[in-house]
Amino acid sequence: MNASYAEILGRKIIDKEKNVKLGFVQNILVDKNTGKILGLTTEQNxxxxxxxxxxxxxxxxxxxxxxISDKKNNGSFLNNMRVETVSNKYLGKVNDFSFDCNFLIINGILCFKTFLFIQYNQRIIPYSAIISIEEKKIIVKDDFEFVKNALKSRLKLKENISIEMA
Structure with missing residues (x-):
């Protein structure tokens, strides 16, 4: 089953044994190194x-x-993190991300730029394109690399043929 940050945020947390509400989901913690979902935080921190x-x-x-513990996992909150390419091109901020609930791994992130509350340049970036998750930003492959790899796989080009983008 796949879920997204936006779907999970605000959901009730219920104790199975006593069938009582324990709180609401405030955020999702993600391991910066592996992209795995570490856990959830509640409104009571x-x-x-x-x-x-x-x-x-x-x-x-x-x-x-x-x-439920008072300890914080050493994870990161991806929401509102800057997304940049390797060549420092700003792509926007993370607005949402999807993950697999069974394997607890990120599938991809949704980011876009905003100007005066107007959202534009919306992009869905697969997890395979994420190079690193740092303290305040996510580094992804360059757009050119996306296009080049897509062309290579579609046209089944040999390695000795180079692709030039205008």
């Missing part, structure tokens, strides 16, 4: 390990209240 979540939909169901 508590965290839940993603491995302790039994069900992601329609509510977040955890095994028991014992799985």
């Amino acid at each position: 508590k965290s839940i390990n993603a491995l302790d979540i039994i069900n992601w939909s329609p509510n977040i169901i955890v095994k028991s209240k014992k799985q």
Whole structure:
């Protein structure tokens, strides 16, 4: 099952044993090195390990209240992070991202630029194009590399043929 940040945000967190509400999802923690979902944070600044979540939909169901801790995981919050290419071209800020609930891995990010509350240049960037997730920004492959690799795979070009973009 796939889910997105926007879908998960604000969902109820429910204790399976006692069937009581424990809080609401405030944010999703992501491992900067692997792109794995580490857990969730609640509005009370508590965290839940993603491995302790039994069900992601329609509510977040955890095994028991014992799985909620005061400790913060060493993850990052991707929402509103800058997205730049390797050549420092600004692509926008992360607005949403999707992930696989079973394997707890990011599938891709949605970013766009804004000007006076107007959103433009919306892009969906697959996880395979992400080079690194840093403290305040995400570095992705250059646009040229996207086009070049797409052309190579579509046209099945040999390595000795070069592609020039005007």
